[in-house]
Amino acid sequence: MGKTIAQKIIAEHLISGEMVKGSEIGLRIDQTLTQDATGTMAYLEFESMGIPRVRTERSVAYIDHNTLQSGFMNADDHKYIQTVAAKHGIWYSRPGNGICHQVHYERFGIPGKTLIGSDSHTPTGGGIGMLAIGAGGMDVAVAMGGGAYYIPMPGMIKVELTGKLQPGVSAKDVILEVLRQLSVKGGVGYIVEYAGPGVAELSVPERCTITNMGAELGATTSIFPSDERTWDFLEAQGRGKDWKALSSDEDAEYDKLISVDMSALRPLAACPHSPDNVKPVSELGGIRVDQVCIGSCTNSSLTDMLKVASMLKGRRIADNVSLSVSPGSRQVFSMMAECGALTDLIDAGARILECACGPCIGMGFSPGSGGVSLRTFNRNFLGRSGTKDGQVYLVSPETAAASALTGVFTDPSASGRSSDLRTAGASDRGSDVRIPAPNINIYDVPDRFRINDSGIIEPLDEEAAEAAEVVKGPNIKPFPETHPLADRIETNVLLKVGDNITTDHIMPAGSRILPYRSNIPHLSQYCFEVVDPGFAERARAAGSGIIVGGQNYGQGSSREHAALVPLALGIKAVVAISFARIHAANLVNAGILPLVFENAEDYKKVRQGDRIEISSVHTGLKEDRLIMKVTAAPGDGDSSEDAGISGNIIEIPLTMQLAERQKEILLAGGLLKHTVSKEL
Ligand code: MIC
Numbered sequence: 070m071g072k073t074i075a076q077k078i079i080a081e082h083l084i085s086g087e088m089v090k091g092s093e094i095g096l097r098i099d100q101t102l103t104q105d106a107t108g109t110m111a112y113l114e115f116e117s118m119g120i121p122r123v124r125t126e127r128s129v130a131y132i133d134h135n136t137l138q139s140g141f142m143n144a145d146d147h148k149y150i151q152t153v154a155a156k157h158g159i160w161y162s163r164p165g166n167g168i169c170h171q172v173h174y175e176r177f178g179i180p181g182k183t184l185i186g187s188d189s190h191t192p193t194g195g196g197i198g199m200l201a202i203g204a205g206g207m208d209v210a211v212a213m214g215g216g217a218y219y220i221p222m223p224g225m226i227k228v229e230l231t232g233k234l235q236p237g238v239s240a241k242d243v244i245l246e247v248l249r250q251l252s253v254k255g256g257v258g259y260i261v262e263y264a265g266p267g268v269a270e271l272s273v274p275e276r277c278t279i280t281n282m283g284a285e286l287g288a289t290t291s292i293f294p295s296d297e298r299t300w301d302f303l304e305a306q307g308r309g310k311d312w313k314a315l316s317s318d319e320d321a322e323y324d325k326l327i328s329v330d331m332s333a334l335r336p337l338a339a340c341p342h343s344p345d346n347v348k349p350v351s352e353l354g355g356i357r358v359d360q361v362c363i364g365s366c367t368n369s370s371l372t373d374m375l376k377v378a379s380m381l382k383g384r385r386i387a388d389n390v391s392l393s394v395s396p397g398s399r400q401v402f403s404m405m406a407e408c409g410a411l412t413d414l415i416d417a418g419a420r421i422l423e424c425a426c427g428p429c430i431g432m433g434f435s436p437g438s439g440g441v442s443l444r445t446f447n448r449n450f451l452g453r454s455g456t457k458d459g460q461v462y463l464v465s466p467e468t469a470a471a472s473a474l475t476g477v478f479t480d481p482s483a484s485g486r487s488s489d490l491r492t493a494g495a496s497d498r499g500s501d502v503r504i505p506a507p508n509i510n511i512y513d514v515p516d517r518f519r520i521n522d523s524g525i526i527e528p529l530d531e532e533a534a535e536a537a538e539v540v541k542g543p544n545i546k547p548f549p550e551t552h553p554l555a556d557r558i559e560t561n562v563l564l565k566v567g568d569n570i571t572t573d574h575i576m577p578a579g580s581r582i583l584p585y586r587s588n589i590p591h592l593s594q595y596c597f598e599v600v601d602p603g604f605a606e607r608a609r610a611a612g613s614g615i616i617v618g619g620q621n622y623g624q625g626s627s628r629e630h631a632a633l634v635p636l637a638l639g640i641k642a643v644v645a646i647s648f649a650r651i652h653a654a655n656l657v658n659a660g661i662l663p664l665v666f667e668n669a670e671d672y673k674k675v676r677q678g679d680r681i682e683i684s685s686v687h688t689g690l691k692e693d694r695l696i697m698k699v700t701a702a703p704g705d706g707d708s709s710e711d712a713g714i715s716g717n718i719i720e721i722p723l724t725m726q727l728a729e730r731q732k733e734i735l736l737a738g739g740l741l742k743h744t745v746s747k748e749l
């Protein structure tokens with residue numbers, strides 16, 4: 070039987086297991102990346118393994134999330150990451166050099182290689198033909214030490230692309246359409262592979278927009294073939310030698326097939342508060358816009374920036390709009406400056422931000438109360454912008470630019486462009502200007518990208534590294550204590566939540582909180598803040614507990630803090646209808662049991678405050694089945710769907726979807742304890 074592209078790369082990197090859907094496979098990892106918000110933990114974990122030098126072909130530490138440096142904390146973290154990288158053979162990308170995923174595919178990504186990164190948007194690298202997967206920091210630490218990375222063998226979804234994008238419609242609309250079709254759960258357990266005649270119509274940066282937001286499908290990763298367009302891109306980056314052709318076999322088999330006719334596509338937007346709440350922009354016309362943010366690892370390539378600049382050139386943004394632009398990398402930024410696009414953006418009234426994640430992770434630029442914010446980003450989870458009642462829509466750069474000009478939601482495609490700026494209330498007061506089509510050809514851009522790696526620092530050679538000192542500031546606190554798995558768990562349901570809970574709900578980010586990513590004790594006070602502000606205090610007072618979740622618990626970010634903080638708060642298990650892949654792995658790595666309701670309806674039978682007991686945990690682990698005895702807490706007397714009656718004991722069967730290796734990790738008390746006792 071023929072193979073898909075992903076299956077070919079997996080076969081070449083397979084260390085253990087069989088390529089049978091759902092069973093655990095171990096992969097050799099060629100490259101790793103970290104960013105600062107997850108990197109400090111990952112490097113503390115790597116250091117604890119006592120390995121002098123990384124054993125990967127390339128490991129890169131990026132600083133891009135937390136670049137505000139308000140207070141000493143960020144700067145100390147950066148210093149730690151810089152010094153630990155220099156000592157252990159890791160390349161270091163300075164703050165301001167760009168967003169990890171953008172810089173990685175520009176300067177380091179290689180078709181056919183495996184990459185894991187401590188950031189859920191690592192699959193961006195699939196746009197260049199890498200098998201690029203988001204992981205928790207501990208898994209990245211182990212891979213840096215030469216250990217395998219384990220995942221359940223994914224199934225395969227094929228997205229057949231046909232046709233050609235029309236002016237004003239872009240790669241962002243392709244992935245929004247895929248999200249519309251598949252939903253935020255639709256990719257769980259799958260790799261999404263793009264194929265068909267439409268592939269050749271897309272450049273590498275456009276493909277990377279699509280693979281980037283494959284993370285929002287819950288997919289393990291997404292991948293494109295490596296073809297002439299890939300060669301063009303690598304050659305223009307001065308890296309033609311890194312190219313190799315990659316395509317699927319004619320008779321490759323896929324589990325699911327969907328198709329997108331790019332010619333028929335119209336501009337789309339993901340409405341609050343989920344990336345799969347997708348509607349045509351034409352249906353949203355007229356909604357007044359307060360803020361527009363252009364950038365993030367989804368849409369910050371040179372092409373994206375030039376499209377926006379060409380639309381804004383010679384015009385002025387609407388009075389009611391605040392517009393931010395953050396280029397994805399120093400390369401993009403300098404080329405925008407060179408060709409004049411930067412001036413056009415500045416003249417139109419844009420606020421130019423640093424090449425970093427910025428507003429995407431709530432580092433400033435929160436919308437005002439109830440404010441409508443159009444963002445070219447990938448996530449619009451409740452509260453992520455920093456404003457709980459902010460209304461965040463995810464859109465293409467073209468829709469963002471058109472709407473910034475008009476001040477209302479505006480369709481930038483040919484059909485939408487007929488509206489005139491004056492009627493929409495823009496600042497081109499009185500003139501009869503129509504919404505312009507994007508046209509990047511107005512800028513004179515060289516064929517080759519501008520290569521200047523001044524933002525990247527090479528690691529020290531082995532001799533110098535031996536003597537080098539690693540500097541740790543006072544905000545860097547040790548890893549929370551993990552415990553070998555108890556045979557009996559008797560505690561309370563501290564929190565019950567619904568479906569699609571994200572790691573942003575569990576462990577929020579933003580400018581107030583992010584500086585403490587190396588300080589778990591401090592972070593713990595914010596756990597579940599947007600859902601239940603009293604949670605952390607209740608957990609501390611109780612000393613232990615479990616969390617009950619619905620479907621797709623832990624979707625979104627790869628932050629292992631969403632497991633480490635609950636660990637520090639005494640959480641022993643999370644019982645859910647289903648889990649998102651990275652978060653489930655992070656729970657295991659932290660020594661917390663991820664348990665699944667055998668019957669999804671039993672979810673309704675458990676209430677917050679109920680007393681639970683799970684005995685014979687070790688035997689249950691072997692048999693993949695546990696019984697949770699639930700003693701209902703005194704009810705509030707309403708006829709809620711919850712079936713518990715005060716004092717009654719019910720038994721709920723639970724299963725687990727764990728590999729044998731993960732069971733050993735749990736018994737040992739987490740991945741670090743487990744790894745210390747094993748040869749990598
Ligand atoms: C995100 O987009 O949510 C982040 C911030 O990049 C995270 C990583 C983190 O929380 O540090 C991610 O996507 O993994």
Ligand code: SF4
Binds near residue numbers: 190365425446447
């Ligand atoms: Fe940064 Fe946002 Fe991309 Fe996460 S999604 S890596 S915060 S730009």
